[in-house]
Amino acid sequence: MDQAPARQPITAKRDRVRHYLMDVIERSGPGTLLPPERDLALELGVSRPTLRAAIEDLSRIGLLVRQHGRGTFTHSPKVSQELTGTASNALAVPPAEGNWTSRVLKFVRAPAGAPRANRLNISPAQPVLRVERVRLVDGVPMAIERIDLPAALVPELRARDMETGNFYQLLRERYEIVVADAVQIIEPSVTDEREAALLGVPVFAPVLMFERTTRDTTGRTVEFARSLYRGDRYRITSKLRFDNTSG
Amino acid sequence: MDQAPARQPITAKRDRVRHYLMDVIERSGPGTLLPPERDLALELGVSRPTLRAAIEDLSRIGLLVRQHGRGTFTHSPKVSQELTGTASNALAVPPAEGNWTSRVLKFVRAPAGAPRANRLNISPAQPVLRVERVRLVDGVPMAIERIDLPAALVPELRARDMETGNFYQLLRERYEIVVADAVQIIEPSVTDEREAALLGVPVFAPVLMFERTTRDTTGRTVEFARSLYRGDRYRITSKLRFDNTSG
DNA sequence: TAGTGGTCTAGACCACGAC
DNA sequence: TCGTGGTCTAGACCACTAA
Numbered sequence: 463m464d465q466a467p468a469r470q471p472i473t474a475k476r477d478r479v480r481h482y483l484m485d486v487i488e489r490s491g492p493g494t495l496l497p498p499e500r501d502l503a504l505e506l507g508v509s510r511p512t513l514r515a516a517i518e519d520l521s522r523i524g525l526l527v528r529q530h531g532r533g534t535f536t537h538s539p540k541v542s543q544e545l546t547g548t549a550s551n552a553l554a555v556p557p558a559e560g561n562w563t564s565r566v567l568k569f570v571r572a573p574a575g576a577p578r579a580n581r582l583n584i585s586p587a588q589p590v591l592r593v594e595r596v597r598l599v600d601g602v603p604m605a606i607e608r609i610d611l612p613a614a615l616v617p618e619l620r621a622r623d624m625e626t627g628n629f630y631q632l633l634r635e636r637y638e639i640v641v642a643d644a645v646q647i648i649e650p651s652v653t654d655e656r657e658a659a660l661l662g663v664p665v666f667a668p669v670l671m672f673e674r675t676t677r678d679t680t681g682r683t684v685e686f687a688r689s690l691y692r693g694d695r696y697r698i699t700s701k702l703r704f705d706n707t708s709g
Numbered sequence: 710m711d712q713a714p715a716r717q718p719i720t721a722k723r724d725r726v727r728h729y730l731m732d733v734i735e736r737s738g739p740g741t742l743l744p745p746e747r748d749l750a751l752e753l754g755v756s757r758p759t760l761r762a763a764i765e766d767l768s769r770i771g772l773l774v775r776q777h778g779r780g781t782f783t784h785s786p787k788v789s790q791e792l793t794g795t796a797s798n799a800l801a802v803p804p805a806e807g808n809w810t811s812r813v814l815k816f817v818r819a820p821a822g823a824p825r826a827n828r829l830n831i832s833p834a835q836p837v838l839r840v841e842r843v844r845l846v847d848g849v850p851m852a853i854e855r856i857d858l859p860a861a862l863v864p865e866l867r868a869r870d871m872e873t874g875n876f877y878q879l880l881r882e883r884y885e886i887v888v889a890d891a892v893q894i895i896e897p898s899v900t901d902e903r904e905a906a907l908l909g910v911p912v913f914a915p916v917l918m919f920e921r922t923t924r925d926t927t928g929r930t931v932e933f934a935r936s937l938y939r940g941d942r943y944r945i946t947s948k949l950r951f952d953n954t955s956g
Numbered sequence: 957t958a959g960t961g962g963t964c965t966a967g968a969c970c971a972c973g974a975c
Numbered sequence: 976t977c978g979t980g981g982t983c984t985a986g987a988c989c990a991c992t993a994a
Contacts, residue, residue, distance in 0.1 A: 529961080
């Protein structure tokens, strides 16, 4: 319409539409149904692709949820929960709030092979148990977790064991393995198609990736875990203590 | 072209194009110039908007860099550096690798007002120093940082002081303030227009947001800091120690 | 069947950068 | 001046949901 024949379009329509939608989201409660795309585009004086680009931005970060054939709904970010507590000064690994369950996707035993042997500090021929599961909080997908661990450490472990409860607690009580420390990397990432489907978020939605290598009190490597946590539902809280002995 | 008259398009063209581009990126070194969008769209048998959607996905996460009037370049993710070390078991606050400098955007003194007074645990009438700066590593923007601190703690502090060196070290050496602990929240987010411009990344690019409240050895609140770190250049590494006294 | 979101196209015009 | 990316449009057709 007003393609700004000579004026510079200081704000792109897409940005203007996005800000408009963010206002709507803030004003209305979660779960509010937006008007149909075609109507909204007409009302805002933009084309449908332009409107859709703005909606796509917001649905990636969880502010809007699109449902094919039904409509587009608001999903206020305020419901995102603070889910990690911290024990002493460590970054908490398994959060404690909400009702956590898991759906096990994969539970296979195979020789480690070179890369995993390296990570787990075992020989490549030794069997490794690979567990992949979707972790749900109150029934809603929160994370995808893939755990590799030396099969010899956990004889008789079954998929069922990974569906509820605390894994470290299980290690301690059934196998007398006491986890002691871990090295963890956290980095921001985005979902690919498969991850998006499992987490129930759009492709290229922001997530937090954790990679963790855990050792027990005897120094054995217990697990190498890689997790993807939904960016729209998850945050990390931690307490820091500063080491003032050096610069 | 092949709009799939009856077949279901199992993979969207946008996804196919994105995967193709990711292959190209992996094969070619960083800084490689891609063909013009119009040529590439023709070659891949898709329209330019479709190609652009895929390019947009990849440029948000830093795999591609677009330069208006020049072209689109690859920017291999492998060059992203691991920049945080950790002292003992704390999440590192100021990383140590690379040459860190800062460009100060704002350096103002004003009454705290209610929200900041609350965070800093002072009275609303007391003056607060607000410093906003872009932090650069080897000259490239890495983070935006906004620090609020009680002005009374740091008399004679000047903007220049915030441009180089370690702030906590400055606090200790000039003001005899020794930071002791902090509570920190980390969550994934995305850039808005202003942040994108300052960091040199696209709008809606993934970032890590830190909010930190720091206290000194006497229990005073020293600062409330909010930082945005580029998701394509930053990761956190941390060592964890598990507290085995409870569940 | 009707209405919704999902995908894609062809082409227009603007703004920036290098020549 | 020309080639590049940046933005936007109008409209087509598909796929899913619900009545």
